[in-house]
Amino acid sequence: MTRWGMAIDLDRCTGCEACVVACAAENNIQTVGEEQAREGRAMHWLRIERYYEGEFPDVRTRFMPVLCQQCGAAPCEPVCPVYATYRNPEGLNAMVYSRCIGTRFCANNCPYTVRVFNWFDAEFPAPLDSQLNPDVSVRPGGVMEKCTFCVQRIQAGKDEAAQEEREVADGDVKTACQQSCPTKAIAFGDLDDPDSEVSRWAESPRAFSLLGDLDTRPGVVYLSGTEWREPAE
Amino acid sequence: MGRPQAGAKALDGELLGRLDRRRPGLLIGSLASGALVLVFFYCWGYQIANGIGVTGINRPVFWGFYIINFVFWIGISHAGTLISAILRVTKAEWRRPVTRSAEAITLFALAIGGLFPLIHLGRVTIFYYMIPYPNSRMLWPNFRSPLVWDIAAITTYIIGSALYLFLPLIPDAAVMRDRAAAGIKKRFYAVLALGWRGTAQQWHSLEWGIRILAVAIIPVAVSVHTIVSWDFAMTQTPGWKSTIFGPYFVVGAIFSGIAVLMIAMALLRRGLALERFLTDRVFNNLGLLFVTMSLVWGYFTFAEHLTVWYSGDLFEKNVHHVLLHGDFAVPFWTMVVVNLLIPVAVLSFPRGRRPLPTALVGCGVLVGMWLERFLIVVPALSTPRLAYSIGDYLPSWVELGIMIGAIGVFACLYFTFTQLLPIVSVWEMREGWRHAAGGGENGQAAEAAPTSAAASPVPGGGGA
Numbered sequence: 001m002t003r004w005g006m007a008i009d010l011d012r013c014t015g016c017e018a019c020v021v022a023c024a025a026e027n028n029i030q031t032v033g034e035e036q037a038r039e040g041r042a043m044h045w046l047r048i049e050r051y052y053e054g055e056f057p058d059v060r061t062r063f064m065p066v067l068c069q070q071c072g073a074a075p076c077e078p079v080c081p082v083y084a085t086y087r088n089p090e091g092l093n094a095m096v097y098s099r100c101i102g103t104r105f106c107a108n109n110c111p112y113t114v115r116v117f118n119w120f121d122a123e124f125p126a127p128l129d130s131q132l133n134p135d136v137s138v139r140p141g142g143v144m145e146k147c148t149f150c151v152q153r154i155q156a157g158k159d160e161a162a163q164e165e166r167e168v169a170d171g172d173v174k175t176a177c178q179q180s181c182p183t184k185a186i187a188f189g190d191l192d193d194p195d196s197e198v199s200r201w202a203e204s205p206r207a208f209s210l211l212g213d214l215d216t217r218p219g220v221v222y223l224s225g226t227e228w229r230e231p232a233e
Numbered sequence: 234m235g236r237p238q239a240g241a242k243a244l245d246g247e248l249l250g251r252l253d254r255r256r257p258g259l260l261i262g263s264l265a266s267g268a269l270v271l272v273f274f275y276c277w278g279y280q281i282a283n284g285i286g287v288t289g290i291n292r293p294v295f296w297g298f299y300i301i302n303f304v305f306w307i308g309i310s311h312a313g314t315l316i317s318a319i320l321r322v323t324k325a326e327w328r329r330p331v332t333r334s335a336e337a338i339t340l341f342a343l344a345i346g347g348l349f350p351l352i353h354l355g356r357v358t359i360f361y362y363m364i365p366y367p368n369s370r371m372l373w374p375n376f377r378s379p380l381v382w383d384i385a386a387i388t389t390y391i392i393g394s395a396l397y398l399f400l401p402l403i404p405d406a407a408v409m410r411d412r413a414a415a416g417i418k419k420r421f422y423a424v425l426a427l428g429w430r431g432t433a434q435q436w437h438s439l440e441w442g443i444r445i446l447a448v449a450i451i452p453v454a455v456s457v458h459t460i461v462s463w464d465f466a467m468t469q470t471p472g473w474k475s476t477i478f479g480p481y482f483v484v485g486a487i488f489s490g491i492a493v494l495m496i497a498m499a500l501l502r503r504g505l506a507l508e509r510f511l512t513d514r515v516f517n518n519l520g521l522l523f524v525t526m527s528l529v530w531g532y533f534t535f536a537e538h539l540t541v542w543y544s545g546d547l548f549e550k551n552v553h554h555v556l557l558h559g560d561f562a563v564p565f566w567t568m569v570v571v572n573l574l575i576p577v578a579v580l581s582f583p584r585g586r587r588p589l590p591t592a593l594v595g596c597g598v599l600v601g602m603w604l605e606r607f608l609i610v611v612p613a614l615s616t617p618r619l620a621y622s623i624g625d626y627l628p629s630w631v632e633l634g635i636m637i638g639a640i641g642v643f644a645c646l647y648f649t650f651t652q653l654l655p656i657v658s659v660w661e662m663r664e665g666w667r668h669a670a671g672g673g674e675n676g677q678a679a680e681a682a683p684t685s686a687a688a689s690p691v692p693g694g695g696g697a
Contacts, residue, residue, distance in 0.1 A: 117292065
C-alpha cells in the first residue's frame with residue numbers, strides 16, 4: 001500500500017517562496033488581497049516560517065516551510081462533526097469540500113495551524129480565471145481547506161501508470177512545491193517503499209518531525225543538520 | 234374549607250390581578266427589546282448574504298464572539314431548570330416563587346444559546362449535516378466529534394426544559410383559561426391547559442410527572458455544560474486541554490445562572506410588586522448559594538492556573554503568560570474582581586444579601602462570566618504552538634450586533650412570557666400557603682378545585 005509522504009531538507013531551503021507561489025497556482029488558492037491578509041486571512045497552504053536568531057547585526061534567519069503534515073494520528077479528524085476531513089487509505093488527510101459546514105473545529109485543533117478558511121466566496125477576476133487549474137475544484141465560501149499533497153497530481157500519476165500497465169514508480173508524482181524548488185529541498189513519494197527517495201531522506205540522522213512529541217505521526221519529515229531551538233521561544 | 238382556602242383565593246387574585254393590569258413598563262420593554270430582535274436578524278442575514286468573513290475571526294483565532302456567547306448563554310440556561318430542580322427535589326419551601334421565572338430563563342437562554350453555533354457556521358444552510366438522519370448517501374455524522382455530542386445534549390436539555398417549564402404551568406393555564414373572556418385569549422389558554430380539570434387523578438399525574446422530570450433533568454443539565462466544556466477540553470490546544478474543564482464549566486454555568494436569577498427576581502419584585510412572595514428571606518438564601526458558587530468558582534480557577542503554571546509546559550505557559558501578565562491581563566484581573574472579590578465582599582454580610590446589592594453583584598458576575606468565556610476562547614487560539622502564527626482578534630460590528638441583538642431576543646421572549654402567563658407559579662404558592670397553615674399532604678386537590686371551572690367534589694381531598 002502506498003503511504004504518501006514528504007521530506008523537506010531545511011539545510012537546503014533558502015526561503016525563496018517559489019513553493020508558495022507554485023502551490024497557489026496549482027491549487028486555485030484564493031488571493032485575498034492586502035486588507036484581508038492584514039486581518040490574518042491569507043490563504044497559503046504552504047508558508048515559509050522565518051525565525052531569527054541572535055542580536056542585530058549578528059542575526060541569522062532560519063526558514064521552515066510549513067504545510068499540512070498529513071498526520072497519521074491527525075487531531076483535526078475526530079473533531080469534525082460531519083466527516084469532512086478524514087484519513088484516506090493512502091495516508092492523506094483528505095478534505096471533502098462539499099461536506100464541510102465550516103465549524104472550523106479542525107483548524108483549532110491543528111497544532112501546526114496550517115488549515116485555512118474561505119471567509120468569502122472566491123473571486124478570480126479576469127484574467128485570473130483563465131489560469132485556474134481545471135483539475136482542482138474552486139472552493140466556495142465558508143469551507144475549510146489545506147494542503148492536499150497535490151492529490152490531483154497523485155491521481156494523474158496513477159492514471160498514467162495504469163494506462164501504461166505498470167505500478168506508480170518513485171518520482172512519477174511531483175508536488176507543485178517540489179517541482180518549483182530551485183534547491184531541490186523537497187522530496188515526495190511513497191514512505192512505505194524503502195527504496196524511494198523520500199524514504200531514504202527520512203532515514204537520515206538529520207530527520208525529525210515537527211512538534212514530534214505530540215505523536216501526531218506526521219507524513220512530513222524535516223531534515224536539519226544544525227541545532228534547532230524551540231520555534232515558540 | 235378552612236382558613237387556608239380563603240387565603241389561597243385571595244392569593245390567587247392578588248397574583249393574577251397583577252397580570253391583568255398591563256404594566257406600561259412591560260410593554261415598553263417588549264417594544265425596546267423587539268427593536269433589538271430586528272438588529273439580531275438584520276446582522277445575521279447580512280452575514281449569511283455576505284459570508285462569515287464579515288466577522289473579525291481569522292487565522293489562528295477561528296472561534297470568536299459566537300462561541301463565547303454560545304457558552305455564555307448555555308451557562309445562563311443553568312439558572313432555571315437545574316436550580317429549580319435541585320430546590321424541588323430537596324423540597325426547599327422558598328423555591329415556590331422562584332421556580333417559574335427560573336425555568337423560563339432556562340428555556341429562552343437555551344434557545345438563544347443553541348442558535349449561536351449555527352450563526353457561527355461557515356455554511357449555515359447545510360447545518361443539518363450534523364444531525365443523524367437517514368439519507369440516500371448513507372452518511373452519518375461523526376459521533377467522535379464533541380460538536381455532535383453537543384447537539385445531542387442541547388436538544389435533550391431543551392426538550393426536557395420545555396417540558397419542565399410546561400408541566401407546572403398547566404394548572405395555572407387552566408386558571409387563566411377560566412378567567413379569560415371567550416375569544417382568542419381563552420382558546421390560547423385552553424390549548425395550554427390541555428383540558429385540565431383539577432381532578433385528583435390529574436393532580437396525581439402532574440405531581441409524579443414533575444417529580445420524575447426534576448430528578449431526570451439534573452444529570453442532563455450537568456452533562457450539557459460538561460459537554461460544552463469538552464468542545465475545548467477534548468482538543469490538544471494549549472490552554473484548553475484540561476481535565477478540570479468539565480466541573481469548572483458546570484460550576485461557572487450555575488454561578489452565572491444564579492446571577493441572572495438574582496437580577497430577574499429583583500426586577501420582578503419591583504416591576505410586579507411581588508414583595509410578599511419574593512421576600513427578603515428568599516434573597517438571603519439565594520445570596521448564600523451565590524457566594525458559595527463564587528468561592529467554588531474561585532477555587533477551580535486557582536486550581537486550573539496553578540497546575541498549568543507548575544507544569545512548566547512551554548506552550549501552556551505561553552497562553553498562561555498572555556492571560557496573567559500579557560495582552561489579556563486587564564480582562565483577566567477584572568474577571569477575578571467581579572467574580573470573586575466583589576461577591577465575597579458583599580454577600581458575606583446579611584445586609585449584602587438584599588435585593589438591590591445581590592442584583593448588582595449579579596450584573597458584575599454576568600460581565601465576569603462573559604469575560605471568563607472570552608478568556609478561554611481567544612487567548613488559547615491567538616497563542617498557537619508555532620509562534621509564526623500568533624494572531625489577534627477584534628470583533629466586527631456584525632458580531633457585536635448579534636451579541637446585543639441576542640440579549641434583545643431574550644428580553645423580548647421574557648417580557649412576552651411575563652405578560653401572557655403567571656411568572657410566579659400560582660398553584661405552588663397556594664400549596665406553600667397551605668403547608669405554612671399546617672394543612673395535610675393531600676391538600677392540593679381540594680385547594681385546586683375552586684379555581685377550576687369544573688369544580689366538583691373531589692375524592693380524597695383533605696381540605697374539607
